[in-house]
Amino acid sequence: MNFEASMNLIDEDDEMDEDGEMRPPPQTHKVSSNSSCGSSTTARTVTKGPLNLYFSAKQQEKGKGEEGLDLEAKKILRDRAISAFAAWMYDSRLPFNCVNYKTFDKFIEAVGQYGPGMKPPSYHEVRVTHLKKEVKKIDQIIEEHKVEWNKFGCSIMMDKWTARNGKMIINVLVNSPRGSVFLESHDASNSSTDGSKMYSLFRKTIDKIGKENVVHIVTDNASENVSAGRMMDSMCYPLYQLDVW
Numbered sequence: 373m374n375f376e377a378s379m380n381l382i383d384e385d386d387e388m389d390e391d392g393e394m395r396p397p398p399q400t401h402k403v404s405s406n407s408s409c410g411s412s413t414t415a416r417t418v419t420k421g422p423l424n425l426y427f428s429a430k431q432q433e434k435g436k437g438e439e440g441l442d443l444e445a446k447k448i449l450r451d452r453a454i455s456a457f458a459a460w461m462y463d464s465r466l467p468f469n470c471v472n473y474k475t476f477d478k479f480i481e482a483v484g485q486y487g488p489g490m491k492p493p494s495y496h497e498v499r500v501t502h503l504k505k506e507v508k509k510i511d512q513i514i515e516e517h518k519v520e521w522n523k524f525g526c527s528i529m530m531d532k533w534t535a536r537n538g539k540m541i542i543n544v545l546v547n548s549p550r551g552s553v554f555l556e557s558h559d560a561s562n563s564s565t566d567g568s569k570m571y572s573l574f575r576k577t578i579d580k581i582g583k584e585n586v587v588h589i590v591t592d593n594a595s596e597n598v599s600a601g602r603m604m605d606s607m608c609y610p611l612y613q614l615d616v617w
Contacts, residue, residue: 566596
């Protein structure tokens with residue numbers, strides 16, 4: 373049997389692998405080409421053989437390598453970004469727990485979505501433009517709490533404390549089934565907070581919230597607060613109870 377005859381024993385669509393076993397026919401693609409001189413169209417068949425599969429596997433391995441390089445590059449970029457942020461945090465004397473706020477997560481996500489080239493905010497933007505926007509958001513939250521105050525009533529909570537700069541601050545908070553919300557603060561460092569002045573502050577806060585909505589007032593047991601509570605019991609607010617915390 374000659375070489376040509378032996379080749380005819382194998383089907384045209386079949387091939388032998390290195391172990392002498394049959395393997396599936398290679399993939400073929402038909403490519404059409406138009407003749408520049410006439411309107412006739414000729415078709416030729418392009419066969420993908422073992423070399424095509426070899427180079428395809430190499431490309432996949434190259435892609436995996438690039439992915440590893442991307443991960444390493446991202447690690448380096450993240451370390452550089454955190455180092456820059458930490459330096460700014462130390463320079464600004466920010467507390468370490470500021471990174472635990474959910475608003476910080478939103479900030480990082482927003483910067484990442486913007487991508488490279490983002491300019492930092494200006495002094496005017498953080499002091500005026502966006503501060504006004506945040507104030508409007510807080511006002512909206514308080515309005516939502518007021519709906520609960522009208523339905524179920526609320527408690528006024530007053531906390532007096534001394535800041536690091538020596539100022540005496542009185543924070544006013546309102547609690548309802550919806551939760552607690554900061555209402556306002558008063559600087560009491562330039563005047564003594566005797567019973568009459570605390571009583572005046574109580575009445576002012578009650579009138580702002582609505583006396584029909586206030587269940588009672590919660591404060592500490594300082595002498596001026598106890599005195600203000602007695603004044604409220606003996607005057608126009610007999611239903612309000614002065615508690616201590």
